[in-house]
Amino acid sequence: MSRTNGLTLPIPAPVARAAAPAAAASRAGSIITLDQVTKVYGANGTRVHALAGVSLSVERGEMVAIMGQSGCGKTTLLNCASGLDDVTSGSVSIAGQDIATLSDKARTTFRAHNMGFVFQTYNLLPVLSAVENVELPLVVSGVSPKEARQRAQAALERVGLRAQGEKRPAQLSGGQRQRVTIARSLVNNPEIVWADEPTGALDSRTADDIITLMETLNEDQGLTFVIVTHDAAVGARCHRIIHMVDGAIVREERLR
Ligand SMILES: Nc1ncnc2c1ncn2[C@@H]1O[C@H](COP(=O)(O)OP(=O)(O)O)[C@@H](O)[C@H]1O
Numbered sequence: 001m002s003r004t005n006g007l008t009l010p011i012p013a014p015v016a017r018a019a020a021p022a023a024a025a026s027r028a029g030s031i032i033t034l035d036q037v038t039k040v041y042g043a044n045g046t047r048v049h050a051l052a053g054v055s056l057s058v059e060r061g062e063m064v065a066i067m068g069q070s071g072c073g074k075t076t077l078l079n080c081a082s083g084l085d086d087v088t089s090g091s092v093s094i095a096g097q098d099i100a101t102l103s104d105k106a107r108t109t110f111r112a113h114n115m116g117f118v119f120q121t122y123n124l125l126p127v128l129s130a131v132e133n134v135e136l137p138l139v140v141s142g143v144s145p146k147e148a149r150q151r152a153q154a155a156l157e158r159v160g161l162r163a164q165g166e167k168r169p170a171q172l173s174g175g176q177r178q179r180v181t182i183a184r185s186l187v188n189n190p191e192i193v194w195a196d197e198p199t200g201a202l203d204s205r206t207a208d209d210i211i212t213l214m215e216t217l218n219e220d221q222g223l224t225f226v227i228v229t230h231d232a233a234v235g236a237r238c239h240r241i242i243h244m245v246d247g248a249i250v251r252e253e254r255l256r
């Protein structure tokens, strides 16, 4: 990656990096490292091997798409890599922290400080205004109401919704609602944003607006994005596409 700390260096890194998914050793600049991660759901008889030994490294400032058929394990990968869910075996390291060694509480705090999440369905509380939805994670983590409001307004500004802060989700379009969830994901100034089918509920034009917003946040601020998507148009806007089949990475495409 030719980016560090949000700055685009004038000269692209000349090294042709070996695209070896099995090489899980943490490379310089890698912010997410998975080593032989497996995930088995259920008990005897009803076991589902959702991840069958996934190794993956994502660099700081990279924008990666995870693609594959429904049921191939994309959401499981995102949940395990982000620490939302436990792995069955293997290891996950985020910014040098082995997340399996953290207690549940420490992991929740670690996520809150380092990561934002965007889902297909917006997960916005209908009774709260846009700005209240965005500030909620801050209020919950003990930030003062005044500072929370200022930071939420700044986050809404980053997604182009400064003037819509008082509206409730029902008064916003689908694209605007997804912008609110992106603002909420940014409110803690995370380094990584995980997105699971962020354009899945949007028409293609609105989807394009949302991915353009993510691209801008990636380019201008060096945010690392991991985006699970069915949508080839979304994948095509990323630096790299990871293709999954049956719980395994079968192919990688480096696009830029
Ligand atoms: N909580 C769960 N309990 C049991 N099986 C699950 C659970 N979540 C996902 N699975 C199964 O794991 C596999 C991968 O699911 P998922 O990661 O949701 O796929 P994708 O996001 O690619 O559609 C599927 O076979 C799915 O049915």
Ligand SMILES: [Mg+2]
Pocket (backbone or CB within 6 Å): 074, 075, 076
């Ligand atoms: Mg899924």
